[in-house]
Amino acid sequence: MAEPASTSVLIIGGGPSGLLLSQLLHRQGIDSVVLERRSRDHVLSRIRAGVLEQGAADLLRTAGVGARMDREGLVHEGIEIAVGGRLHRLDLAALTGGKTVMVYGQTEVTADLYAARDAMDGVVIDAAEDVALHGLETDAPSASFLKDGARQTIRADFIIGCDGFHGVSRRSIPADRLSLFELVYPFGWLGLLADVPPAADELVYASHPDGFSLCSMRSPTRSRYYLQCPLDEKVADWDDDRFWETLCARLPEELAARVTRGPSIEKSIAPLRSFVAEPMRHGRLFLAGDAAHIVPPTGAKGLNLAASDIHYLSTALIDHYRNGDDEGLERYSERALARVWKAERFSWWMTSVLHSFPEKGAFAVRMQQAELEYLLSSPAAQASLAENYVGLPY
Template sequence: MHITVGIVGGGPAGLLLARLLRRAGVDCVVLESRDRAYAEQRQRAGILEQSTVDALRSCGAGERLDREGLVHDGIELRFDRRSHRIDFPSLTGGRRVWVYAQTEVVKDLIALQLEDGAPLFFEAEVRAVEGADTDRPTIRYLHRGREQALTCDYVVGCDGFHGVARSAFPDGVQRVYERTYPYSWLGILADVAPSCDELIYAHSPRGFALHSMRSPFVSRLYLQVPNGAEPADWPDERIWDELDARFAVDGDWRLARGPVTAKSVLPMRSHVLEPMRHGRVFLAGDAAHIVPPTGAKGLNLAAADVIVLARAFARLHESGSADLLDAYSDTCLRRVWRAEHFSYFMTTTLHADPEQSPFDSRLQLSQLDRIATSPHAAAELAENYAGLPLG
């Protein structure tokens, strides 16, 4: 079997790319190693930038998002028992964000793909991507007990940090840049209405806390915890007490408690591979870069990658010009490093490093106070959080 674009990975990046390619008249196949139920239940990001929402709408995947997604025009910063709201539209020319879980994005894209899209094969375990330097790279995979080979004009690896597509790059071709952080996040889902209308990012001497939501009835909350922490170390009552302490603010605000339905620990790291292309193999999303979740960039960076890539394939299909494909890595990396820097800034400004001194803590408070008092500093945060236009 031969196809123009073989897509490894049926997460949001691979599925969105397939939808965009279909609209451009470019044939493709999506290979996903897990079954459909697993793909639709992977808990990941929940914040969508304006550009991501625009792309989902453009490929027909915006109907349920527009009906059920929660539009947010800002975030609240809490520090030194004070609160300050950052208003996105007034600082960004009207841009905003949406709360709509990645699981729901994937469900919408899978339904569209199976209804009228390119082939989407579940439980198709990719074993290797070969021939990146040739004009017909090959994807070797196992499907329904049979070893199969798919030759392609191009391969796009959307299969994540531990995926196979990265191994198609020969040794010495890629440079790796990474940073690990001395703390993790404990995340919970709780069956209780959110205690806020917009996300709360809290700086505290006890550590960082984040109040988010999945729906008007389900809250998503996070606590900074030491690396190596286990969910079992944190009984529900201890979690709620710690959240109360970290969100504390002067005034009558109260955190609503409810049954905890899920609990997990998320390590924090930054990671970038350069370049994002070798020969006819391209990487997108977590296969090429990881950001700490503090800036809500992971899913949105993946979407930006495949939007750029879909435009490049459309140009090739329409005119025969490969100029945008040749520029893909450089184009995406400019955005990737901006997002890496913003995510690093949010992470190091809001978290308490176990080794930090009182001087370091005062610098953090000074930076947060500047955001609260300077329109220029607030605009810088708002522009990065709501997402820079793709152009």
Template sequence: MFLQTIKTQVAIIGAGPSGLLLGQLLAKQGISNIILERVTGDYVLGRIRAGILEQGFVNLVREAGVGARMDREGEIHEGFAIAVNGKLTHIDLKGLTGGKTVMCYGQVEITKDLMEARAAAGLSTYYQTSELALHDVNAEQPSVTFNYQGQAYTLSCDYIAGCDGFHGVSRQTIPQALRTEHERVYPFGWLGVLSDTPPVSEELIYCHHERGFALASRRSATRSRYYLQVPLTEKVEDWSDDAFWEELKRRLPAELAEQLVTGPSIEKSIAPLRSFVCEPMQYGQLFLVGDAAHIVPPTGAKGLNLAASDVATLYAILTRVYQQGDKACTSRYSEIALRRVWNGERFSWWMSNMLHNYQGMPVADMGSLTFKRFMESELNYYLQSEAGRRVIAEQYVGLAYESV
């Protein structure tokens, strides 16, 4: 098969929101980039994911020139609530953080906006690639080989951004002896339902209940996203829509359960929960971004936002490389990114521990009842103290991005 060679400055592996956002930002600075994706664009858009965006992410999207629809249709959230066995406590994000907020705008919508902007700018994206492999990433001139529409290609580049998720090839390219992987698998999952029904609340509600955790979330004024903590042994097909709604009502505060509007689900799935970090997040000219390097349980709404902070750091570094000729700054990527990653991991782990029911489940080196008492004490202090609520609020809205 004839091998065709193409060139770019930055090869981006993965056309999810982090890869697309990085590509758009780099292009704005005149830095050429090509995105390679193993699945179709429609498949990427079919991934139903989070929708709570920190201010840093919102600003990045605007800087990329793709924020018009987000600003028009997204919802600014100034707070959220935590319900403990039916009792609601409001977390005033804006008041507790000096005016900071978050935005509710679905990941699918961000991805769609970025795809359209990339196509309009005439930037190259190769969907449905196969046999993708990274070469010489620890050398001056790395490359990527892949097949596309029956043609074999070599993509020559200066740097590679691995935005291809947990199961992608990027992380596996780092020699196993040189990477340390930290993982915690949680003993439960989230059963999620998406429905075209008005949300039960204008703000998100995280529910700690003796029957298990629940989350009342939203995508818009007419589309809702709800979750229930379920055992890992549960199967989606065993949950009818009626069974889901009835269980959700049991876990919501009574006044909200009465107001809940139910309807047919348009998507239903069970997601396992895990905490995962790969150290380091770079190897030579390869940089890991987002789920390729770290995964968080969704309890703290940090997954997509941590990916955005990786993008912000790598974008700043590569801009400095090409505009100032400072190649040495690339060695700081992993150090800077991991500081924020571990903070987000800790917050998500902490929120997950406080809000879920671990009864009868193994928990570190203590019994589940002892662990339950510790977490009840945590919730009592942090919810009843303004200082405690401020800690939650500051973490939730997101810490400032670190300068390069």
């Protein structure tokens, strides 16, 4: 089938944010095309975040893709923090007037969105290589790409960059038009996925002198665990036995005793960084998700920030096409960044409080201990964490 020569909204990137925007627009009668550099199988093999804010879950329902999430996802009303060998539960629902989070893997979100786009005959072009953006400061922007060895071009009213930190979209904006803010952390997260029951009913964030760890899950039978590790570590140096031993050594004894060990089905190391590009618009190009901002995963904000970007963008584009109202488009970057920076602050704070930073010296270590003691003894501090964790309003 020949690819379309033009569309209203051209979306670069076939991950969850790009597919979600396409789905939301299609349900309002606005046509779009999604260009994805990799194959669908590759996109669906990515192991990513698993905690959805209430706003993100509601947005998926609005897009008509929440049915399986509501059947299979795990609603969590709290989290646990392990400090000094003891577990402390924070009741998110009680602290926020009933708000919760949903544990449902990003891979599953993406699969649901692909199924929805297929059911509506949405146009998603996979394996679109060597994408280049043109005419971004004109009223007729376009993207050219290679597909099956042939060069093709699609024109659009607007181009939306949902192609991640390393994608072409942000790199297509002249450097003198962008302000970049970045903090690279001196460690990464070693993650292990295994088909074993979770050690706890809720997520456990564990602070330990040897390094941070996280006990998470994807389902009642699939667990995801993380360990703080040096940036120069290699996955090949971590066999399963070493991972399980290290994890259990960093957890309180009562929790370590509940860890079910099993063979890993995926293992990877992710570096941690905080990053923001301003503004999130250049002419007819709008950035969303990791193309514009990165957060360390400690606060579970990466996918959720992408969802809030898509909320602002979808409502702005719908206003443009339905009502001729461009205020949402004009204010998109301002609105999105206001929420982005608050999420960046929370993710930076969670990372700073829970991870080990021995290179910062004894004073910093004692300040970190004091911060944790204050958090666990202050209802006001706990309410602040809970408000941010379940997600600030859009």
